[in-house]
Amino acid sequence: MKKIDNILPSSARVALDFVDFSAGAQLNESTIYPQMTLRVSENENITQLLANAKQALRNNFEMTGDDVDIIIDSLEVSNAIQRQLAVQVQFTDFEITSPDDFVAPDVPYTQQILAEIGSKLDRKLRVTSMDGIIELVDFSPASNDGTPKEVWMKITLPPGYVARTGLGDEAATPAHFEDFFRTQNTANGIVARISQNDFNIPTDGIKVYPFGWIELQKTLGDIAKPVVPTEKTFTGTVEVHNLEPQVISDIYRGKFGPYDAAIRQMFKPLINDVSSLRVDYFQPTNSSSALGHFAFVQNPTSEKTSTELQQELEQGIDGITDPENAVFRNPQLSTSRRFKATATSPLGLEAVDERLRTEEFANEFDKIPMFKRVEENNTIEFDFETSRNTAAIPKDLEIIINDELEAEDAKVVVPGGDLLLPKPWLSLLYVEVSNETALAVLEDWKTTPIEATNIMERLPKGWTLDYSAARSSSQIYLAIFAEFEYSETLNRVNENFIGVEGITDYRTQLGRKFTGKVSGSSEILNSSGVDSTIKSLVVEMNSNGFTLTLYYLEYLNTEGERLTIVDAGNRKRRQATTETQNIIFKFSGEPGVRLLPGEIQSVGRELIADKFSTSLVADSLIIEPEMYEEGKTIPIPTTVEPTTTSASVSLSPATVAPTVITKPQLPAISVYEKEGEVSEDELKELEKTISDRLGDDQDVNCDSRSDVSSDVEKTIVQCKYKIDSDDKLGVTENIDPFNDVIQYMDNANAELCDNTFLNDCHAEATCTSEGRTVVCSCKDGFEDQNTEKPGRSCVKKTDGILIFLIILIVVLLIVILVLAYFVHLKRTKTGIYHPSRQENRRNNS
Structure with missing residues (x-):
C-alpha cells in the first residue's frame, strides 16, 4: 500500500479495507487478496495510474525464496470490481439432530434465513434486482452435543459498491456489514420468520467474513480465527450561542456555512481517533442559540473512552476562530435525537404503531409518546426520539416511514422551527388618488384615506399599514409592514402586490425616508x-x-x-x-x-x-x-x-x-462540477440558491457544458453574479449536488486557467490566459489536430525516421515479391519445373 500510495497524486487516498483469501491444497499455497479503496480525482487517468502502480511494485519488491510471491499483474483498479462476502448464521433448535437433515438443497430454514437477509440487503443496496446478490454456499452438519448449526451464504455486491453509512461513503467491508445486520436486528427478524422448534440465534450469531474465509478455515483448522475490528458510532451535540436571527434561520435550513467548519475544527485533537465525521443539523433552542448535532465513528485503533473523547472536544473548542461572534460550548456525546413526523397513510393508528414499534426500528423510533391523526387532511402526526448513538437524519427516517406506513409524503423535521424569529419586510405601495385626497394626506399623514383601506383589504393577511404619505398632488404611497420566514425571497414577497387593484407600482425592502422640523435658537442659526x-x-x-x-x-x-x-x-x-x-x-x-x-x-x-x-x-x-x-x-x-x-x-x-453612499457591485464567478448531466431545473435551482444566499434578490446566471475528458462524464457549471466584497464568495460554496471548483472575483487579476468551465484545454496541453481569454497549446511531443481551436485535441507525435524506415521496408518487400513472381514465370516457361522436360534434357545430355 505504501508503494502504491507513493505514486498517487497528493490529493488521492488509498486505504486497505480487508484481506480476502483463496485457499490452496496446502497452507503455503494459499493466496491473499488485499481489497483496497482508492479515492482520486474524476480527472485522473486510471489506466496510467494502474500502470504506474504496477511499475512501482516491480521496482521496489525484490523477493527471493518461497515465502511470498507477489502477483503484480493481478493488481486491478476499477469501478467494476465486485466484492464477495461470506455471511455465517449460527442457530439452535431441538428438532434437527441428525446430519442427515443437512442434505442440499433442502437444508432446514435456509429459505427463511435467505429471505430475511435478502430483505435487509435489498433495503441497503437498493438495486433493481436481487438476482445473484445472495445465495447459499455451505452449511455444517447437525450434532447432538448442542453446538449451534451453521448456514453460510455468499453476498456478491454490485460493481463498485460503496457503503452509504449516513456518515458518507465508506468502503464495503465485512465489519461494516456485520454492524449493519446487528443494528437492523436481523437475528430477531429471522427468529420471527421461523418461529418454531425453539429456533434461536445466539448473541453475535450472525458474522460476516471475506468470502475466501469459508475455504481457508478448512485449511487452517483451529489454527486461527479472523479478528474483525470493531467500530463504534457516536452521536453528539455542541451548543452554539450569540447567533443572529438570519444565521439561525440559515443553519436550521441546512445552510451551515462556516459553522460546519467550526465543528470540524473542534475535532482537530481527535484526528487520529475518529473518522467519518458529519455535521447533521442544527436545532434552535432559543432566538439566539442552537444545538449542533454531529456524528462520527471511533476508529478501532483508538483506545479513548467516551469521557476522554468529550474532554478532547472541550479543548478543541479553543481552536475555533470563525465565526468570530459565535460562542461554542458544552460538547456532549452519546446523545439521542428528537424529531417531528407527518405522513399521509391509509393505515389505522394501531397498525402504524405495530409497524414502527418493532425490534427492527427500535433504535430509530426508541420513544414515541403517541400517534395523532388529523382528520382534515388525513395525515398522521407524531413526535419521536431515537436511542443514543443512532445517527439518524430526517431524509433516512422519511424513507423508513414511507416504506412502513405505505405513504409517499413523509416529512421529518427537526424541532425548534417555532423559535425562529421572522424577518421584517417593508414595502411602499403607490396609489393614484384625487387632488383632495392627496392634499388631506399632505396636511395630516395620520389620515387613512378610503383608497388605502380598500387596498389593505385586498392584500394577503399579515400586512399592516403603518402610515400614508403624499407623493404628488395625485398620488400617495402606503408604507406597509409584514413578517415572514427568512427563507422567503424578494420575488415571492412581491407576488403579494402583483395584480392588486389600485396599486400602480411598489418597492420592497427600501429604507424609509422622513422629514424633521424643529425650532432652533438664534445662537445656532448659522451654517x-x-x-x-x-x-x-x-x-x-x-x-x-x-x-x-x-x-x-x-x-x-x-x-x-x-x-x-x-x-x-x-x-x-x-x-x-x-x-x-x-x-x-x-x-x-x-x-x-x-x-x-x-x-x-x-x-x-x-x-x-x-x-x-x-x-x-x-x-x-x-x-x-x-x-x-x-x-x-x-x-x-x-x-x-x-x-x-x-x-x-x-x-x-x-x-x-x-x-x-453605496458600495459598488463587482462581477464574480463560481464554478461547479457534477457527475452526469445537469437539467435545466437543476440550473434554475442553483441560480435561486445562490441568489437567496447573496440576498438583495441578486441576479444570477448559470451556464453549463459537458466534459468527457475523463473516464466519467460530468458537467461543468459556471455561475455569474455581482457582490460588493470578495468576503461573500464563500456563501456560494457547498451547494448539493454540485462539487465546488473555484470562486473568484471576475477582474483583470483572475487566473482564468483555474476555471474549468473556460479552460477546456486537452490534458496534454498547457493553459495560459491572455487578457480575458484562455489560450491552449499542445505540449512538446504532441501534435495539434484542431487548428480552429488550438490545444483542444493533442496527439503524441510519431517519429518521422521510424515512419520512413517502415515505409522503406514495406517498399522493399513489395519489390522482392514482384521480382520473385517474375522469376517464377520465367522458370515455368522454360520448363524448369516440368518433370518430362527435365527427363528429356537428361536423355539428350
Whole structure:
C-alpha cells in the first residue's frame, strides 16, 4: 500500500479495507487478496495510474525464496470490481439432530434465513434486482452435543459498491456489514420468520467474513480465527450561542456555512481517533442559540473512552476562530435525537404503531409518546426520539416511514422551527388618488384615506399599514409592514402586490425616508451651528437604537417660506413659521428596518430636552414621512437606499442634494462540477440558491457544458453574479449536488486557467490566459489536430525516421515479391519445373 500510495497524486487516498483469501491444497499455497479503496480525482487517468502502480511494485519488491510471491499483474483498479462476502448464521433448535437433515438443497430454514437477509440487503443496496446478490454456499452438519448449526451464504455486491453509512461513503467491508445486520436486528427478524422448534440465534450469531474465509478455515483448522475490528458510532451535540436571527434561520435550513467548519475544527485533537465525521443539523433552542448535532465513528485503533473523547472536544473548542461572534460550548456525546413526523397513510393508528414499534426500528423510533391523526387532511402526526448513538437524519427516517406506513409524503423535521424569529419586510405601495385626497394626506399623514383601506383589504393577511404619505398632488404611497420566514425571497414577497387593484407600482425592502422640523435658537442659526447641532442629534438618536442617515438639511431665516403643494393649478402655500420650526432636515433608515414617525419623534424630543435644550426646542420637533413639495414629485426609488452610517456626511445648509453612499457591485464567478448531466431545473435551482444566499434578490446566471475528458462524464457549471466584497464568495460554496471548483472575483487579476468551465484545454496541453481569454497549446511531443481551436485535441507525435524506415521496408518487400513472381514465370516457361522436360534434357545430355 505504501508503494502504491507513493505514486498517487497528493490529493488521492488509498486505504486497505480487508484481506480476502483463496485457499490452496496446502497452507503455503494459499493466496491473499488485499481489497483496497482508492479515492482520486474524476480527472485522473486510471489506466496510467494502474500502470504506474504496477511499475512501482516491480521496482521496489525484490523477493527471493518461497515465502511470498507477489502477483503484480493481478493488481486491478476499477469501478467494476465486485466484492464477495461470506455471511455465517449460527442457530439452535431441538428438532434437527441428525446430519442427515443437512442434505442440499433442502437444508432446514435456509429459505427463511435467505429471505430475511435478502430483505435487509435489498433495503441497503437498493438495486433493481436481487438476482445473484445472495445465495447459499455451505452449511455444517447437525450434532447432538448442542453446538449451534451453521448456514453460510455468499453476498456478491454490485460493481463498485460503496457503503452509504449516513456518515458518507465508506468502503464495503465485512465489519461494516456485520454492524449493519446487528443494528437492523436481523437475528430477531429471522427468529420471527421461523418461529418454531425453539429456533434461536445466539448473541453475535450472525458474522460476516471475506468470502475466501469459508475455504481457508478448512485449511487452517483451529489454527486461527479472523479478528474483525470493531467500530463504534457516536452521536453528539455542541451548543452554539450569540447567533443572529438570519444565521439561525440559515443553519436550521441546512445552510451551515462556516459553522460546519467550526465543528470540524473542534475535532482537530481527535484526528487520529475518529473518522467519518458529519455535521447533521442544527436545532434552535432559543432566538439566539442552537444545538449542533454531529456524528462520527471511533476508529478501532483508538483506545479513548467516551469521557476522554468529550474532554478532547472541550479543548478543541479553543481552536475555533470563525465565526468570530459565535460562542461554542458544552460538547456532549452519546446523545439521542428528537424529531417531528407527518405522513399521509391509509393505515389505522394501531397498525402504524405495530409497524414502527418493532425490534427492527427500535433504535430509530426508541420513544414515541403517541400517534395523532388529523382528520382534515388525513395525515398522521407524531413526535419521536431515537436511542443514543443512532445517527439518524430526517431524509433516512422519511424513507423508513414511507416504506412502513405505505405513504409517499413523509416529512421529518427537526424541532425548534417555532423559535425562529421572522424577518421584517417593508414595502411602499403607490396609489393614484384625487387632488383632495392627496392634499388631506399632505396636511395630516395620520389620515387613512378610503383608497388605502380598500387596498389593505385586498392584500394577503399579515400586512399592516403603518402610515400614508403624499407623493404628488395625485398620488400617495402606503408604507406597509409584514413578517415572514427568512427563507422567503424578494420575488415571492412581491407576488403579494402583483395584480392588486389600485396599486400602480411598489418597492420592497427600501429604507424609509422622513422629514424633521424643529425650532432652533438664534445662537445656532448659522451654517456651522445648524450643521453640527442636527448631526449631533442624529448621532445621539443612533446611539439609542436607531440607524439613521442624514441626507438633507436646511434652515430658514426670519423671512423664509416653503412652497409645498400644487392643487388644481393654484398654488397653496404653507408658511414655515420662523418662531416654531426654522430648521428642516431629511433622513432615512436602513433597508428592511421598520421605523415609525411617532416613535422617532418621541425619542428625539427626549434627547433634545436632555442634551440640546439650549439649542433646540424639544416640543417643536415634528417628524413626518417624506412628502412632496410644491413643484417637486418624490421619485420612485429604483436602487437600494443609502447605506446607513452612524456619523453623517458633511452637508452645507440649504444647497446640498441627498448623498447616497453605496458600495459598488463587482462581477464574480463560481464554478461547479457534477457527475452526469445537469437539467435545466437543476440550473434554475442553483441560480435561486445562490441568489437567496447573496440576498438583495441578486441576479444570477448559470451556464453549463459537458466534459468527457475523463473516464466519467460530468458537467461543468459556471455561475455569474455581482457582490460588493470578495468576503461573500464563500456563501456560494457547498451547494448539493454540485462539487465546488473555484470562486473568484471576475477582474483583470483572475487566473482564468483555474476555471474549468473556460479552460477546456486537452490534458496534454498547457493553459495560459491572455487578457480575458484562455489560450491552449499542445505540449512538446504532441501534435495539434484542431487548428480552429488550438490545444483542444493533442496527439503524441510519431517519429518521422521510424515512419520512413517502415515505409522503406514495406517498399522493399513489395519489390522482392514482384521480382520473385517474375522469376517464377520465367522458370515455368522454360520448363524448369516440368518433370518430362527435365527427363528429356537428361536423355539428350
